[in-house]
Amino acid sequence: MATGASPSSFRLNSVDRHGRRIDPAVLAAAESVFPRALEYGTNLLGDSAVVTNTLEEVAATVSQLIARRDPPGEPAPIRNLPGYVFRAFVRQVNRLKSKELAVLDAAIAGQTLAQRLADPSRQLEMKVLVDECLAKFDFTERDMCWRRLEGFTWDEIGPVHGLSGHAAEVRFRNAVRAVKAKLARSRKPLPRATQAAQNEESKLATEIDDGKRPT
């Protein structure tokens, strides 16, 4: 976390939150790009404390990189150190942002999935679909299904059947799509008269339950 302010702008800690030391030259470079980094990072991550920590971590990583590549006494191999630190920071912020989005997407998808699977009519639809798929799938498609159920990737499943991962995925999706299309074609809506009669019956039943006389 940044502490105090240097004559130019801000001061960063000389040690990142993991306890890694930051080389003085890298620290100076990081402090010189701090205003730009803060603007960029806050736009994406929203929290200036997180941005500062990230910049310190990046600076510590760059320090380690320089120490590994550059024995003491040799000139620095990076010509524009502030630019290098800033680019490394931008990459790190982008990585953090995509991780955050991925976690958010997974949470939303999980929530939606749980909600859908809790719906009895959806459960019935899924049961019909799964039954129909397992009845219609050929041996290969069924085996793909078993492996996918256990979390195999398509790249792992494909070679088992002499296919690429993409070909396996396309074959499986097409098989499911064919079953869904067949189910959709066979789905017949209730005739209007029957629906009306059912509505009338349920209305009557409700009224009788409520103790009202049917009109």
Add this chain to the structure above:
Amino acid sequence: MTEKDRPEFRDEFSEAEFFGFAKSYLSEAFPNPQRIGCPPDSDLQRMAEHPVEARDAAASEHLTCCSPCFKRYMEIIDGLKQQSS
């Protein structure tokens, strides 16, 4: 209404939903306490390692209607996955 607009075509196949449901459904819906028609464990192991239609079709078919065998097969292929990773 065009074919594309019909509800059944708008509802895109959700892999997570399909597999999430299928796994819990197949694990519980067919208890088969008498273990009628169950293939030996070695057949399941062989099918998991190297599936061959001519040899394993019956065992694969059986998994669709026997929860204990389905769960056992899931364990076997999970073991294979752990080994390969």
